[in-house]
Amino acid sequence: MILTQTTAIFVDAYRELNAKKLFWLTMVLTVVFAASLAMIGIDKEGVRFLWFHLGFIPINSDIIEPKAFYLASFSYLGIGIWLTWIATILAIISTAGIIPELVTGGTIESVLARPISRARLFLTKYLSGLLFVALQVSVFSVLSMLIIWNRSGYLEPRILLAIPIVVSFFSFLFCICAFIGLITRSTMTAMLLTLLFWAFLFILNIGDGILVQFHESTNIYVEQRTQRVELARTNTVKLLNRDRENQGLSIEDYQPTEEEIHTKNPLLTRLETSLEKDQADLKSLDMWTKAIFTAKTFFPKTGETIELLNRKLIDPEAFTPVEENEPSVATDPFSDIEIDQDELGQRVEARFRERSVLWILGTSFIFEFFVLGLSTLIFTRRDF
Amino acid sequence: MSAVIDIQGVEKTYKRRIKALRGVDMTVGDGEIFGLLGPNGAGKSTLVKIMMTVISPSKCSGTVLGSKVGDKATLQQIGYLPEHHRFPPYLTGRQVLEHFGALSGIQRKQRKAKASELLELVGMDSWHKDKLGSYSKGMRQRVGLAQALMNDPKLVVLDEPTDGVDPSGRRDIRNILTHLKNEGRTVFLNSHLLSELEMVCDRVAIMVHGLVRTQGTIDELTAEQSGFVITTASPITDAMKSEISTPSMPDLIQSSSDTTISFKTSEASAVQPAIDTLRKHNIVIQSAGFKRPSLEDLFMQVVDTNNGAKPGAISGAKATSRPSNNPTKGGANS
Numbered sequence: 001m002i003l004t005q006t007t008a009i010f011v012d013a014y015r016e017l018n019a020k021k022l023f024w025l026t027m028v029l030t031v032v033f034a035a036s037l038a039m040i041g042i043d044k045e046g047v048r049f050l051w052f053h054l055g056f057i058p059i060n061s062d063i064i065e066p067k068a069f070y071l072a073s074f075s076y077l078g079i080g081i082w083l084t085w086i087a088t089i090l091a092i093i094s095t096a097g098i099i100p101e102l103v104t105g106g107t108i109e110s111v112l113a114r115p116i117s118r119a120r121l122f123l124t125k126y127l128s129g130l131l132f133v134a135l136q137v138s139v140f141s142v143l144s145m146l147i148i149w150n151r152s153g154y155l156e157p158r159i160l161l162a163i164p165i166v167v168s169f170f171s172f173l174f175c176i177c178a179f180i181g182l183i184t185r186s187t188m189t190a191m192l193l194t195l196l197f198w199a200f201l202f203i204l205n206i207g208d209g210i211l212v213q214f215h216e217s218t219n220i221y222v223e224q225r226t227q228r229v230e231l232a233r234t235n236t237v238k239l240l241n242r243d244r245e246n247q248g249l250s251i252e253d254y255q256p257t258e259e260e261i262h263t264k265n266p267l268l269t270r271l272e273t274s275l276e277k278d279q280a281d282l283k284s285l286d287m288w289t290k291a292i293f294t295a296k297t298f299f300p301k302t303g304e305t306i307e308l309l310n311r312k313l314i315d316p317e318a319f320t321p322v323e324e325n326e327p328s329v330a331t332d333p334f335s336d337i338e339i340d341q342d343e344l345g346q347r348v349e350a351r352f353r354e355r356s357v358l359w360i361l362g363t364s365f366i367f368e369f370f371v372l373g374l375s376t377l378i379f380t381r382r383d384f
Numbered sequence: 385m386s387a388v389i390d391i392q393g394v395e396k397t398y399k400r401r402i403k404a405l406r407g408v409d410m411t412v413g414d415g416e417i418f419g420l421l422g423p424n425g426a427g428k429s430t431l432v433k434i435m436m437t438v439i440s441p442s443k444c445s446g447t448v449l450g451s452k453v454g455d456k457a458t459l460q461q462i463g464y465l466p467e468h469h470r471f472p473p474y475l476t477g478r479q480v481l482e483h484f485g486a487l488s489g490i491q492r493k494q495r496k497a498k499a500s501e502l503l504e505l506v507g508m509d510s511w512h513k514d515k516l517g518s519y520s521k522g523m524r525q526r527v528g529l530a531q532a533l534m535n536d537p538k539l540v541v542l543d544e545p546t547d548g549v550d551p552s553g554r555r556d557i558r559n560i561l562t563h564l565k566n567e568g569r570t571v572f573l574n575s576h577l578l579s580e581l582e583m584v585c586d587r588v589a590i591m592v593h594g595l596v597r598t599q600g601t602i603d604e605l606t607a608e609q610s611g612f613v614i615t616t617a618s619p620i621t622d623a624m625k626s627e628i629s630t631p632s633m634p635d636l637i638q639s640s641s642d643t644t645i646s647f648k649t650s651e652a653s654a655v656q657p658a659i660d661t662l663r664k665h666n667i668v669i670q671s672a673g674f675k676r677p678s679l680e681d682l683f684m685q686v687v688d689t690n691n692g693a694k695p696g697a698i699s700g701a702k703a704t705s706r707p708s709n710n711p712t713k714g715g716a717n718s
Contacts (some may be wrong), residue, residue, distance in 0.1 A: 008483055015479070104470065383398075
């Protein structure tokens with residue numbers, strides 16, 4: 001009986017979405033977007049769209065392996081832009097009405113008067129919304145996998161990881177949509193407040209990204225200034241030793257005092273002051289990054305969830321030509337510090353990759369289960 | 385006759401202050417058509433929704449089909465047509481039946497066969513492929529009635545089933561109800577249309593201000609008010625009434641009009657002395673005959689009697705008779 005009832009709810013959800021035409025519209029757009037990815041290619045001459053070379057994109061198959069290029073196209077364009085932005089907005093518009101329409105007077109009585117528990121009814125309805133996204137992502141991922149196989153000769157089943165990842169990402173938003181829909185019984189309110197909640201998460205994520213970037217760049221400043229202070233101090237000590245030798249004094253057991261060092265090299269004081277200021281900034285940024293990290297712990301991590309796919313699919317080494325970088329110790333300790341943007345990018349990336357899958361998904365699912373639990377409790381106790 | 389619905393002391397208070405039900409006792413026997421009457425706001429729909437688990441009672445004891453009120457599994461044996469239902473407009477008539485049949489746990493093959501059978505029963509077989517959005521209110525009501533029968537229920541609960549249905553459709557629904565009764569099903573009807581109920585119901589209950597004021601068969605309920613009525617052209621004075629009320633005469637029934645006098649008898653011979661007395665005073669007799677009040681008369685009387693009292697002031701009136709008892713004696717405070 002459970003299977004019959006569950007199937008009936010899913011079939012009804014499909015019919016409801018089908019009646020709104022949005023299901024098929026989104027599906028057609030999904031196929032079109034997947035097909036457009038098939039039109040992009042890479043060879044020794046560069047990136048190609050159909051038969052045309054896109055000369056303004058400065059990469060070719062010598063710089064990046066074709067397989068990595070196609071995987072990146074899938075991950076950054078297909079998932080990053082299509083599925084997590086455009087298709088998600090369409091999905092929210094399509095599914096926002098599922099719960100409000102269930103709890104509308106005149107509808108709910110007929111459904112509640114059936115031998116199905118309220119909790120199961122609510123959760124099955126909720127799952128029917130996720131099924132909408134699961135179908136879209138499955139079609140897109142399978143098509144993309146076949147396209148990449150055809151274009152690069154590699155069958156990459158890890159692409160199918162997009163299905164659970166994108167469905168999880170959508171579920172973090174849809175639980176809020178269902179909760180608001182249940183409370184307000186209004187599709188429009190549920191839709192708008194969900195989009196607002198998503199915007200809030202986006203801003204939180206941007207804030208986190210900016211702070212981590214500031215933190216890492218300040219860290220680089222502190223590291224380089226520390227090296228420079230040490231270099232300046234070593235050079236000054238050498239000068240003091242040479243002065244003593246010139247005066248015929250022994251330098252054995254000679255330890256110049258701080259006062260002697262700073263008298264000999266007044267610029268060292270300025271350097272140390274800058275270092276102290278950077279260290280103070282770093283301490284402050286450390287506090288703020290920890291604060292925003294803690295705040296994010298309580299909310300779903302939509303951005304990081306999608307980023308998990310990149311972690312699994314994209315090998316950063318496939319993009320960057322391997323170079324042995326010289327240690328960045330300045331020969332002139334008083335010259336301006338220049339931050340290597342590649343290094344900064346890698347450090348920021350590393351900071352984000354340090355965040356465990358358990359933290360990203362675990363805390364997000366805790367949030368989802370909490371909201372769903374609260375919604376289910378309200379649904380099971382409410383008089384309709 | 386065993387009880388299909390046997391509930392006692394059902395109370396429902398909304399937001400801790402609005403008392404919708406104040407201790408409803410009700411018994412519905414197996415295989416009967418039971419009508420629930422009451423003015424707007426009496427608590428009828430609240431009571432129905434409690435039985436159908438749509439709302440939870442503040443206090444309730446008793447059983448529906450032998451199980452505790454609120455038991456979800458029992459709903460498999462109950463068919464329900466809610467008032468002001470809104471079935472999905474994107475579904476066809478057949479899909480509505482199959483969808484709700486599936487929610488009741490009926491397997492696909494049985495659903496298809498049952499849907500065909502019921503669409504024919506409610507006269508919607510030629511419309512089964514059309515979407516509900518294109519149906520008239522009466523057609524939606526017919527489909528609604530059919531979906532309530534999809535699970536082959538032992539108890540059918542219908543909230544305003546003839547709402548928006550034209551006279552011929554109402555007759556069809558009455559026939560279906562009789563058909564259901566003949567199949568041995570119990571039908572619980574909640575309706576404003578007293579004439580409809582009078583035609584089909586075996587027993588009725590009248591609710592006012594969250595309490596069942598009276599319940600029983602229509603004959604039982606109206607027996608108290610039935611009698612031989614003499615209508616005159618001019619007023620009958622109290623002196624004339626005193627003269628008429630002799631120990632040998634049947635009891636007088638209180639009348640609101642001073643040009644009618646009613647006796648608790650169905651025999652014309654028993655009231656001849658009263659006619660003689662009136663004629664002696666040159667009172668013109670306009671009509672004389674046995675009269676049994678309609679359900680509407682009874683309803684109005686119960687409602688009028690109870691509308692005077694504040695809802696909360698009614699006490700000791702909630703209990704009414706069981707099917708085997710005399711309904712009018714326990715019957716409320718009328």
